[in-house]
Amino acid sequence: MSTATFRIWRGDVNGGKFVDYTTEITEGMVVLDAVHKIQATQANDLACRWNCKAGKCGSCSAEINGIPKLMCMTRMNTLPTDKPITLEPMRAFPSIRDLATDVSWNFRVKQKIKKFKPRPPDAPDGTWRMQQEDVDRVQEFRKCIECFLCQDVCHVLRDHHKHDEFIGPRFLVYTAALEMHPLDTEDRLPELKQAHGVGFCNITKCCTKVCPESITITDNAIIPLKERVVDNFFDPLGWLWKELRPKT
Amino acid sequence: MSGSAPWASGTTSDFSKLPKRGFFTVTNYETFEYDVLIIGAGGAGLRAAIEASTAGVKVGLVCKSLLGKAHTVMAEGGLAAALANVDDRDNWRVHFSDTMRGGQYVNNWRMAELHAKEAPDRVKELEAWGAVFDRTPDGKILQRNFGGHRYPRLVHVGDRTGLELIRTLQDHGIHQGITVHMEHTMVTLLKDGDRVTGAFGYDRERGRFKIFKAKAVVLATGGIGRAYQITTNSWEGTGDGQSLAYHAGAELADMEFVQFHPTGMIWPPSVMGLLVTEAVRGEGGVLRNKDGKRFMFDDIPDLYKNQTADNPEEGWRYCQGDRNARRPPELLTRDHVARCIRREVNAGRGSPHGGVFLDIAWIREKIPNATEHIKRKLPSMYHQFMQLADLDITQEPMEIGPTTHYTMGGVRVNGDTQMSTVPGLFAAGECAAGLHGANRLGGNSLSDLIVFGKRAGEFAAKFAKEHGAGQVNDAQIEQAARHALEPFDRGASTGGSAEGPYQVQHDLQEMMQSLVGIVRREDEMVRALDGLGKLRERARHVAVYGHREYNPGWNTAVDLKNLLTVSEAITRAAIERKESRGGHFREDFPNKDAASGKVNVIVGKNPDGSMQVRREPIPEMPAELKQVIEEMK
Numbered sequence: 001m002s003t004a005t006f007r008i009w010r011g012d013v014n015g016g017k018f019v020d021y022t023t024e025i026t027e028g029m030v031v032l033d034a035v036h037k038i039q040a041t042q043a044n045d046l047a048c049r050w051n052c053k054a055g056k057c058g059s060c061s062a063e064i065n066g067i068p069k070l071m072c073m074t075r076m077n078t079l080p081t082d083k084p085i086t087l088e089p090m091r092a093f094p095s096i097r098d099l100a101t102d103v104s105w106n107f108r109v110k111q112k113i114k115k116f117k118p119r120p121p122d123a124p125d126g127t128w129r130m131q132q133e134d135v136d137r138v139q140e141f142r143k144c145i146e147c148f149l150c151q152d153v154c155h156v157l158r159d160h161h162k163h164d165e166f167i168g169p170r171f172l173v174y175t176a177a178l179e180m181h182p183l184d185t186e187d188r189l190p191e192l193k194q195a196h197g198v199g200f201c202n203i204t205k206c207c208t209k210v211c212p213e214s215i216t217i218t219d220n221a222i223i224p225l226k227e228r229v230v231d232n233f234f235d236p237l238g239w240l241w242k243e244l245r246p247k248t
Numbered sequence: 249m250s251g252s253a254p255w256a257s258g259t260t261s262d263f264s265k266l267p268k269r270g271f272f273t274v275t276n277y278e279t280f281e282y283d284v285l286i287i288g289a290g291g292a293g294l295r296a297a298i299e300a301s302t303a304g305v306k307v308g309l310v311c312k313s314l315l316g317k318a319h320t321v322m323a324e325g326g327l328a329a330a331l332a333n334v335d336d337r338d339n340w341r342v343h344f345s346d347t348m349r350g351g352q353y354v355n356n357w358r359m360a361e362l363h364a365k366e367a368p369d370r371v372k373e374l375e376a377w378g379a380v381f382d383r384t385p386d387g388k389i390l391q392r393n394f395g396g397h398r399y400p401r402l403v404h405v406g407d408r409t410g411l412e413l414i415r416t417l418q419d420h421g422i423h424q425g426i427t428v429h430m431e432h433t434m435v436t437l438l439k440d441g442d443r444v445t446g447a448f449g450y451d452r453e454r455g456r457f458k459i460f461k462a463k464a465v466v467l468a469t470g471g472i473g474r475a476y477q478i479t480t481n482s483w484e485g486t487g488d489g490q491s492l493a494y495h496a497g498a499e500l501a502d503m504e505f506v507q508f509h510p511t512g513m514i515w516p517p518s519v520m521g522l523l524v525t526e527a528v529r530g531e532g533g534v535l536r537n538k539d540g541k542r543f544m545f546d547d548i549p550d551l552y553k554n555q556t557a558d559n560p561e562e563g564w565r566y567c568q569g570d571r572n573a574r575r576p577p578e579l580l581t582r583d584h585v586a587r588c589i590r591r592e593v594n595a596g597r598g599s600p601h602g603g604v605f606l607d608i609a610w611i612r613e614k615i616p617n618a619t620e621h622i623k624r625k626l627p628s629m630y631h632q633f634m635q636l637a638d639l640d641i642t643q644e645p646m647e648i649g650p651t652t653h654y655t656m657g658g659v660r661v662n663g664d665t666q667m668s669t670v671p672g673l674f675a676a677g678e679c680a681a682g683l684h685g686a687n688r689l690g691g692n693s694l695s696d697l698i699v700f701g702k703r704a705g706e707f708a709a710k711f712a713k714e715h716g717a718g719q720v721n722d723a724q725i726e727q728a729a730r731h732a733l734e735p736f737d738r739g740a741s742t743g744g745s746a747e748g749p750y751q752v753q754h755d756l757q758e759m760m761q762s763l764v765g766i767v768r769r770e771d772e773m774v775r776a777l778d779g780l781g782k783l784r785e786r787a788r789h790v791a792v793y794g795h796r797e798y799n800p801g802w803n804t805a806v807d808l809k810n811l812l813t814v815s816e817a818i819t820r821a822a823i824e825r826k827e828s829r830g831g832h833f834r835e836d837f838p839n840k841d842a843a844s845g846k847v848n849v850i851v852g853k854n855p856d857g858s859m860q861v862r863r864e865p866i867p868e869m870p871a872e873l874k875q876v877i878e879e880m881k
Contacts, residue, residue: 012797028516028637040750044801045794049314051482054522054632056411057317073635096453097798104430107315107422115423116378126372129387135380139405142380142412146316181378 004076006034007084008046012097019043020084025076031087032060032071035099048099055212058147062099063088068149068210090152103148109167113175113196118183134182141177141221143213146170150207150217156200166197169207169217176221179228193229198222277457277725282308282427283712284705285447285462287434288489290318291410291694292677293468294417295370295701296708300466301424303709308460310429310449312469312484316418319470319482320697323410324525324628325394326402327698328691329367333388335399335571340364342398344873345880347692349551350396350581351656351685352830353845354502357869358663359683363692363699370698371403379416381405393530393567395579396689398555398880400569407525407628413694432458433806434488436728437465437496437673438720444496444672445718448728452803455796457729461720463712466666466704467493467659467675472506472814474753474807476652477761480512480523486807487814489679493659494813498668500851501681502657503814504821505831507688508766510585512651515601519636521651524606524629526690528646529578531625532567533608534560535589536645537597543604544577547588552580554881564614583687583831586650590766593649603649609642618642650766654693656684656831657821660850666704672711672718676704686830735792735805746791749805756783756811764819769835773823780816787812820861821849 005022021038032050039046051057053072060071065079065086079085093101122128150169156162167175175192178184192198205218215221231238284300286293289311301307311318330343343364348355371389375381381403382390391400405412422428434449438459446461469489473481494500511524529535537543548556556577557563563576578585589604599605608626612618619642623630626641633639633646659668659675661682666674677697684692738746763776787808792801827841828834847863854860869877 026517029518030636033518039800040754044748044750044792045799047798047800051313051317051319051484052322053482053519054322055635056408056628057313057321057482059313059317075635100798102453103314107428107430110419111422115419118376118378121376126376127388128375130380130383131387132383132390135383138380139382142405142415143408145321145411178378181380184378 002081004034004079004081005084006038007086008038008098009088010046010098011095013095016095016098018086025081029076030072031064031074031076031079031085034076035071035087046099047097056145058145058212061090061147061149061152063090063152068152070147070149070212073212090148092152092154092158093148105163106146106148106151106170109171110174113167113171113178114186114188114191116178116181116184117186119185128183130182137220138177138181140215141173141180143215144170144173145213147212149210149212153206153210155204155206162197162200165195166200169201169222171196172198172201172225173215173217173221176225179225189229189232192225193233198225198229201226277459279459279461280308280427280429281461281717282306283462284308284464284466284708285310285460286466286468286705287447287492288312288318288468288470288677288679289315289428290320290468290470290677291413291417291697292701292704293318293466294414294421295698296466296468296676296705297426298417298421298424299702299705300709301426303706305709305712307426308429308462309426310432310434310447310460312431312433312488314430315428316414318414319484320410320414320694322480322482322523323413323694324407324523325527325530326392326404326409326691327367327371327413327694328394328397328401328689329371329403329695330364330401331368331371331389331391331403332399333384334391334569338399338401341876342880343367343401345877346397347683347689348685348877350687350689350692352687352840353685354829354848354866355685356663356682357873359700361873362663362703363683363695366699367695370695370702374413374416374698377416377420379412381412392527393575393579394690395526395529395585396581397691402530402691404527406624407527407626409694413697429458433803434492435732435806436724437492438724439496440718440721442497442671443715443718444670445720447492448725450732450796453798455799455802459720459725461717463715463717464672464674464708466708467673467679468677468701468704469679471678472655472811472818473652475757475760475811475815475818476765477757478512478521479652480509480521481652487810488807489675490658490817491810491813493668493670493673493675494817494851494853496670496673497853498670498673499660500657500817501660501848502685502821503655503817503851504825504849505656505684505686506652506818507582507654507656507831508586508650509653510582510589510650511606511648512653513632513637513646514603514649515647516637522632522636523651523653524646524648525626526582528606528608528626528629529576530567531608531622532564532611532614533578533606534576534610535578535585536605536607537592538599538605539597543592543597544580544585544588548577548580549584556580581687581689581830583833586766587833589650599647601647603647605645606648607645609644654678654688656686656688657681657818664703665707666700667707667711672715674704674708676700686832732806735790735802736796738789738791739793742791744793746789747786749787749790749792749801749808752783752786752790752808753804753811756815759783760815760818764815764822767833767835768822770823773819776819777816780812780819784812816859817851820859821851824849824861824863
């Protein structure tokens with residue numbers, strides 16, 4: 001039976017410190033198993049979020065040896081155990097306690113994005129027709145489990161604290177899913193350019209790298225949104241056409 | 249925040265109005281007033297909240313986790329609705345009779361009827377709210393095969409349908425002016441005479457008590473899976489709704505019917521119990537024992553003989569959409585498949601880690617590009633096994649075994665309104681009883697959530713409009729608060745020597761698993777009742793340390809009461825039903841009993857606080873529904 005030592009950040013919004021816990025490691029274990037074991041036997045009040053334990057709900061986000069990951073999908077055999085494994089909360093958000101952070105900003109941001117507005121139904125029974133190939137790219141974005149790891153790693157939020165000017169990769173993906181939805185008729189480009197700050201992203205692709213759902217956030221969502229904003233607001237020929245075209 | 253002004257659409261900015269932090273003395277709790285309070289924010293709770301807010305009443309929604317994280321995200325295979333997009337022979341009558349047959353005819357037939365009739369409209373509504381389901385070649389919503397459904401009926405998105413459902417409802421719901429209280433635990437329902445007038449609980453972030461006054465309350469808290477050791481359920485599935493309702497005087501029904509899903513992961517140990525979707529079998533996956541034999545052909549129940557293939561070739565043609573083929577026996581109902589797996593294991597024909605093999609990789613023999621096909625149809629399963637078990641399901645069979653998945657039983661409700669036997673108290677989704685009878689068909693849960701979530705929201709709003717606000721009882725609140733805090737007092741007074749809540753929870757799960765599990769016997773269940781008494785005594789003495797802010801030890805201690813209540817209800821109901829039917833299998837009564845098939849087992853609380861169990865005749869089914877069942881035989 002092997003053991004591993006976890007150096008877990010314990011504290012709250014007023015500060016905290018790392019505390020070491022050593023626990024047994026068995027075959028197939030993930031980091032969340034170890035945290036549960038520590039919780040049950042050594043630190044009943046160790047705070048962490050989790051739900052599905054299968055990478056489907058996005059609750060157990062943390063920084064494992066400094067890398068944003070889901071604890072439930074990080075196998076112990078992928079981590080070196082010759083030195084302590086550090087476990088920290090997501091650092092881009094205010095601390096609540098131990099590994100739990102205050103992610104309520106994300107919920108407020110989502111609410112500011114204009115909701116889905118479908119075109120009138122295609123068929124008399126109130127249904128629509130869409131081809132699979134036309135929904136494939138939207139389905140990629142809708143895989144998002146809202147773990148907020150992309151928000152955690154994004155330097156615009158993490159280092160520059162632009163929470164009031166930039167909605168972050170998660171909500172650019174959310175906006176992309178709405179904008180590219182075959183049925184949607186809403187226009188979200190003005191906010192995207194202004195209040196939602198798509199221009200802040202300088203395509204370092206850190207978000208894509210940490211996404212546990214392997215969504216190609218930068219290439220498939222953010223860059224096309226940037227292009228739409230550019231086409232709409234900065235293309236002189238496009239501007240001329242919009243000004244001169246016959247008004248209906 | 250606590251005013252009672254009528255809510256108006258789109259005017260409330262919910263998350264920006266999260267309550268401010270402050271200090272409250274024990275007698276000065278923050279109070280919120282709503283017309284309708286909904287407890288639980290999975291599919292049923294969100295759908296109820298949307299419906300109630302659309303009806304123009306002020307809605308509060310409290311949930312145990314963050315919004316969008318409820319157990320609904322774990323639903324994989326799909327949502328059953330007779331849209332007839334893939335097979336035009338499907339309609340509500342077929343869906344109704346499939347649901348009744350799957351439930352072994354002890355279902356609430358009115359709920360089964362409403363469910364089959366209304367599910368298609370609820371699905372179309374989801375599409376109007378932005379859901380993006382997989383498509384047919386002619387651009388309609390695609391439907392897939394599933395156990396117990398005669399035709400391809402499950403609307404889906406790969407194998408992440410639950411996520412699509414909850415996200416669609418969440419993203420629509422946040423623009424409805426619903427006030428959301430995330431990460432709250434409710435400790436009791438508040439009553440004024442017979443009627444429910446709200447709920448009392450605390451926020452887990454700060455550990456502050458809060459009073460939620462409401463004219464009507466909807467319970468949508470999900471299942472009881474955490475009463476067992478091997479389960480697909482997250483920490484949230486502790487039977488909160490069933491327990492809150494029971495202690496408030498409502499009746500529970502069908503608690504003996506617990507569904508053990510046949511295919512849970514069994515290796516490595518840390519993932520034991522994790523769900524492997526039935527869609528694997530819907531896409532052509534087969535079950536084999538260690539000798540490579542497809543054992544499901546060995547035992548096909550009479551009720552399903554006409555509908556089941558008797559050779560592998562026909563079964564495969566069915567999975568490929570051949571309308572004249574019958575479904576393979578792997579797609580028999582979950583109760584039956586789970587028992588067949590147990591039989592193989594007990595006979596020494598199991599896999600190395602005590603299960604059997606589920607093989608989808610074999611379809612390589614049948615179709616080109618099988619690897620890509622499997623990854624496209626079952627993406628989460630592919631990743632789940634790759635990441636957690638180092639196993640490539642496109643190349644190798646999976647090892648699986650039964651896992652506690654779902655409770656057919658729950659709060660007894662009126663089929664049309666979803667109101668419980670307590671006025672003003674409603675229940676919907678898994679925490680309500682009736683639709684599924686003795687066994688739920690896969691795919692009928694997501695449809696249950698939206699059909700009866702909507703109905704609960706609609707009738708709760710109606711009740712709220714027709715009734716004024718009731719009183720809340722200060723003495724009841726003080727008692728509940730004192731009771732909830734007792735574990736801290738014991739922690740302080742015993743200085744670390746008292747037992748913590750985790751060991752009691754663990755022992756309860758172990759006992760329920762071994763004594764009231766997939767195969768039951770009277771003597772074992774009587775022992776379980778005795779064991780529950782001892783566990784209750786231990787639970788009364790557990791201690792919690794530290795402070796109230798985000799303290800998982802405290803939350804576990806509070807949940808113990810609910811787990812003990814539902815475990816007792818399951819055990820007593822299971823002793824009462826002296827036959828085998830659906831999810832309830834008695835080794836000492838291995839056959840169905842005609843007389844028992846005419847009753848539901850009802851659980852209620854006696855005036856002295858003890859648990860009462862009785863049988864109640866199932867109301868006579870109307871002639872037209874009887875005829876539907878007759879026609880579909």
